[in-house]
Amino acid sequence: MSTLGIIDYGMGNLRSVQNALEEIGQPAALVSDPVQITGFDKIIIPGVGAFGEAVENLRAGGMDSALREHVAAGKPLLGICLGMQLICRKSYEDGEHEGLGWIDAEVRHFPPAGGLKVPHMGWNAVDYDAPHPLLNKVASGADVYFVHSYYVDCAAAADSLGTTEHGLRFTSVVGHDNVYGMQFHPEKSQHVGMQLLRNFAALN
Amino acid sequence: MLKKRLIAVLILRDGQVVQSIRFKHTNVIHYDPVHAMEAFNKWSVDEIVLLNVSRGSESREAFAQAVEQVSRHCFVPLSVGGWITDAAYARHLLSKGADKLVLNTAFAEDPELVQTLSRRFGKQCIVASIDVKRDEAGTAKVTVDRGARLLDEEPVAWARRAQELGAGEIFFNSVDHDGARKGYDIASIKAIAGSVDIPVIAFGGVFTWSHLLAGIEAGADAVAAANIFHYTEQATRKAKSFLAAAGVPVRSEGQSLAQPARAAPKFAS
Numbered sequence: 360m361s362t363l364g365i366i367d368y369g370m371g372n373l374r375s376v377q378n379a380l381e382e383i384g385q386p387a388a389l390v391s392d393p394v395q396i397t398g399f400d401k402i403i404i405p406g407v408g409a410f411g412e413a414v415e416n417l418r419a420g421g422m423d424s425a426l427r428e429h430v431a432a433g434k435p436l437l438g439i440c441l442g443m444q445l446i447c448r449k450s451y452e453d454g455e456h457e458g459l460g461w462i463d464a465e466v467r468h469f470p471p472a473g474g475l476k477v478p479h480m481g482w483n484a485v486d487y488d489a490p491h492p493l494l495n496k497v498a499s500g501a502d503v504y505f506v507h508s509y510y511v512d513c514a515a516a517a518d519s520l521g522t523t524e525h526g527l528r529f530t531s532v533v534g535h536d537n538v539y540g541m542q543f544h545p546e547k548s549q550h551v552g553m554q555l556l557r558n559f560a561a562l563n
Numbered sequence: 564m565l566k567k568r569l570i571a572v573l574i575l576r577d578g579q580v581v582q583s584i585r586f587k588h589t590n591v592i593h594y595d596p597v598h599a600m601e602a603f604n605k606w607s608v609d610e611i612v613l614l615n616v617s618r619g620s621e622s623r624e625a626f627a628q629a630v631e632q633v634s635r636h637c638f639v640p641l642s643v644g645g646w647i648t649d650a651a652y653a654r655h656l657l658s659k660g661a662d663k664l665v666l667n668t669a670f671a672e673d674p675e676l677v678q679t680l681s682r683r684f685g686k687q688c689i690v691a692s693i694d695v696k697r698d699e700a701g702t703a704k705v706t707v708d709r710g711a712r713l714l715d716e717e718p719v720a721w722a723r724r725a726q727e728l729g730a731g732e733i734f735f736n737s738v739d740h741d742g743a744r745k746g747y748d749i750a751s752i753k754a755i756a757g758s759v760d761i762p763v764i765a766f767g768g769v770f771t772w773s774h775l776l777a778g779i780e781a782g783a784d785a786v787a788a789a790n791i792f793h794y795t796e797q798a799t800r801k802a803k804s805f806l807a808a809a810g811v812p813v814r815s816e817g818q819s820l821a822q823p824a825r826a827a828p829k830f831a832s
Contacts, residue, residue: 502814
């Protein structure tokens, strides 16, 4: 079994992610000290909150450099919700912020559209055409739980592993080399979410 | 396309799940909220709301412990509320595994707390619980303090104000409909849903599955119930089948109806 670390950088819902991993028999440790990162095979960046503050928190403690080393070593990394946005190049949430930049994508606010509510909150379908180990045993069209006002706009279509419709079609599962992201909360998406976490835990 | 959500509400008084009838909480339904929650989890409920209606603020820490126990087995979003009067306690509840904070009296007593929490944790974390009660003239007015104090405020204006203060959702209940088995306060839900941009959760009064449908038709994004879910086997799955048959988009994922294997919940005698 691989060792899994959850980055604790003061941005919410770590416990939920840890509980879900425990449920699937994959224990995970919270990591608040960057020097600990090298001890883990896989890293999850969870997160709820504002992009700017999150990036600042990651940089303040040198967590960003430690994460870069992890990714450069070819080890898998998963960003969840805000974590998926943080691994992108740039966000337009309250100004402009540079992200960690592993995914060539920009993070934008949902455009105002008739009748559609923002935040995009609730259960919605993830659709995909091409199979991927991260989507193993999850049917295209399965519902997962979303809460977000900003979406990831990928420059390269190949990085978009799954998409979801909310006024526009956006990337809800992203992957580039060993870096992955899920815009929804797998830890709050019941059986489907558990399977997705199992899939990440099983990646090489 | 977003699905309409089905929400199970667990009302806790001194750590036990109780029935709510017009905001009076006397009958214990489950001794242990975790058992009730586990059943809902298996029955494909979309979200769980856990409310502390204990009379004293000394119940806060015990409730936080209950949140921790429930959240350990809760793999759908968990909203919690009751006695959230300061930011430290709000943070404490989130650290115990809550995903959203349900605030009611704070909107009247301490709007600054609402704003602070919304800025700190995001709008999606703030659920404005709005309870209404009809006055002698039959006009719905907002009530706080678990229904004990009637304000001279119209629900629609109150809901708009809640949105401005940073709420990400409205959790609507009516003292007159709560536990009364006559369905939701449809008129109020329609009025509120038509005047705010944030999702509205209908609660209070469900006794048949058609009551849920009426809530959706009135404009609610999510429909909630408490008592009925405790007394009906496979309740949330049956409710969803009903809604799906009526053409409402609902999440269908969940365990098969043919697998009722679960520990029997401890019902109060």
